Amino acid sequence: MKYAIASEKVRRTFAKQIEKISGERISLCYQCGKCSAGCPVAYAMDYLPSQITRFAQLGMVEKLMQSSTIWICASCKTCSVRCPRGIELAKIMDAFRILAKRRGIVPKGQIAPLFDGIFLGSIEKYGRLHEMGLISKLNIASGRPFKDLSLLPIMLRKGKIRFVPEKVNSPREVRNLIRKVEELESK
Amino acid sequence: MKVAYYPGCALHATAKEYDDSCQLVFKELGVKLQEIPGWICCGATPAHLTSHLLGVALPCKNLILADEMGLDTVIAPCAACFNRLKVADQEVKEDLELKKDVEKVLGRPYSGRVEIKHPLEIIVQDIGLEKVRKMVRRELEGLRVASYYGCLLVRPPEAVGFDDPEDPQSLDNLVTTLGGEALPWAFKTECCGASFSLSETDIVFQLSGEILNEALEAGAECIVVACPLCQSNLDLRQKAIEKRYRKRINLPVLYFSQLLGLALGMNMRELGLLKHMVDPTKLLEKTLA
Numbered sequence: 001m002k003y004a005i006a007s008e009k010v011r012r013t014f015a016k017q018i019e020k021i022s023g024e025r026i027s028l029c030y031q032c033g034k035c036s037a038g039c040p041v042a043y044a045m046d047y048l049p050s051q052i053t054r055f056a057q058l059g060m061v062e063k064l065m066q067s068s069t070i071w072i073c074a075s076c077k078t079c080s081v082r083c084p085r086g087i088e089l090a091k092i093m094d095a096f097r098i099l100a101k102r103r104g105i106v107p108k109g110q111i112a113p114l115f116d117g118i119f120l121g122s123i124e125k126y127g128r129l130h131e132m133g134l135i136s137k138l139n140i141a142s143g144r145p146f147k148d149l150s151l152l153p154i155m156l157r158k159g160k161i162r163f164v165p166e167k168v169n170s171p172r173e174v175r176n177l178i179r180k181v182e183e184l185e186s187k
Numbered sequence: 188m189k190v191a192y193y194p195g196c197a198l199h200a201t202a203k204e205y206d207d208s209c210q211l212v213f214k215e216l217g218v219k220l221q222e223i224p225g226w227i228c229c230g231a232t233p234a235h236l237t238s239h240l241l242g243v244a245l246p247c248k249n250l251i252l253a254d255e256m257g258l259d260t261v262i263a264p265c266a267a268c269f270n271r272l273k274v275a276d277q278e279v280k281e282d283l284e285l286k287k288d289v290e291k292v293l294g295r296p297y298s299g300r301v302e303i304k305h306p307l308e309i310i311v312q313d314i315g316l317e318k319v320r321k322m323v324r325r326e327l328e329g330l331r332v333a334s335y336y337g338c339l340l341v342r343p344p345e346a347v348g349f350d351d352p353e354d355p356q357s358l359d360n361l362v363t364t365l366g367g368e369a370l371p372w373a374f375k376t377e378c379c380g381a382s383f384s385l386s387e388t389d390i391v392f393q394l395s396g397e398i399l400n401e402a403l404e405a406g407a408e409c410i411v412v413a414c415p416l417c418q419s420n421l422d423l424r425q426k427a428i429e430k431r432y433r434k435r436i437n438l439p440v441l442y443f444s445q446l447l448g449l450a451l452g453m454n455m456r457e458l459g460l461l462k463h464m465v466d467p468t469k470l471l472e473k474t475l476a
């Protein structure tokens with residue numbers, strides 16, 4: 001397969017953006033593959049974690065953001081512990097997702113980013129997570145309206161889930177906090 | 188000893204029994220838990236996957252609240268919350284610019300005075316297993332337990348500073364102290380699929396399925412955990428995993444606080460042992476008889 005390698009400038013800019021968010025340098029990676037060997041989700045990824053770092057080094061930003069890899073990384077941090085170059089790859093994976101979300105590049109069919117958005121919407125509203133709301137909204141957004149419905153009766157019976165959200169006294173505080181973060185980051 | 192208590196969202200919902208059993212056990216051990224008034228969600232995985240600053244500011248807000256209580260330690264039983272609190276604290280301490288941004292967002296200074304601990308650390312290190320042993324009223328005679336630590340309690344070691352990241356021992360030592368048999372096995376710190384429970388459930392079936400299988404093969408009668416996400420993936424999803432593997436697994440998944448509570452003489456109902464999907468009561472009755 002042929003890959004188009006990006007210009008020096010694109011590569012540099014991308015590496016800098018990653019470093020700014022994660023504090024990590026992708027240039028340190030020497031492609032040993034240890035991260036991929038230990039990654040529990042590698043079996044389901046279209047590219048291995050070490051291939052993704054290579055794409056990043058080569059500035060192949062679009063390809064990397066369209067991969068399933070960065071969206072189904074479970075943030076388990078196994079790679080971070082084992083990298084012989086001391087790279088916290090899990091943090092770099094975070095940075096890829098953050099940048100992709102910022103650019104509006106979320107591949108169709110990826111459910112994890114939908115989950116993130118709905119989760120944050122819930123805490124923005126109540127200050128704490130309302131699971132019932134999260135589940136129903138996620139099921140609708142991902143086109144699986146009946147997913148896990150069969151678990152509902154037993155969870156209600158065991159008092160593990162509630163219809164009414166638990167709110168903090170001043171949920172507006174969380175909303176303001178999120179707004180301020182957005183403001184600072186847009187600068 | 189008095190510490191601030193950060194239950195986190197899961198302990199007020201799907202993991203109520205973890206909350207209840209922690210409260211009971213610490214009371215018995217003479218540690219006063221004082222819930223942080225007005226605590227908010229730590230942001231969990233979605234926050235740090237969306238904005239680095241948000242992922243740090245949310246935990247810091249809670250740490251400031253704990254500081255304002257005048258307490259020097261906060262405990263967080265949820266391994267995911269524990270991890271976020273630890274990572275945020277470390278990052279803010281190492282990165283002055285980030286600290287400034289966090290303080291701008293929160294409108295308050297961040298002192299970094301509050302120490303973050305997982306309840307297991309309080310039990311194993313501060314109180315000490317020697318003292319726990321003396322308080323045991325009924326031994327978990329020979330109960331064969333696979334101790335499962337998962338990811339976020341132990342990784343990354345630079346931030347969490349909890350036990351060994353590849354072969355931790357705290358849970359195992361606690362189990363042994365209570366009279367159980369802590370089995371050697373290789374999946375102590377493998378990932379269960381964590382926050383993919385609702386979004387990428389197939390990944391959870393795969394990863395949690397491997398963990399359950401491995402525990403069975405090691406000869407376990409139950410699994411002990413220290414995280415509500417692990418508990419829910421291994422317990423709530425176990426039926427579906429059994430179907431997928433066409434195999435009966437039937438392994439109860441208990442919180443360490445529940446096992447400890449039992450050994451300290453508390454009953455199953457108050458420890459929330461009736462709330463699990465895989466019923467542990469028969470096994471435990473047999474063990475305690």
Ligand code: SF4
Pocket residue numbers: 028029030031032033034035036049050053082083084085086087089
């Ligand atoms: S383990 Fe580290 S050095 Fe090796 S391929 Fe992965 S990121 Fe690169």
Ligand code: SF4
Pocket residue numbers: 035038039040041042049072073074075076077078079080089090093
């Ligand atoms: S953090 Fe992501 S990339 Fe790293 S080992 Fe875990 S799932 Fe794989």
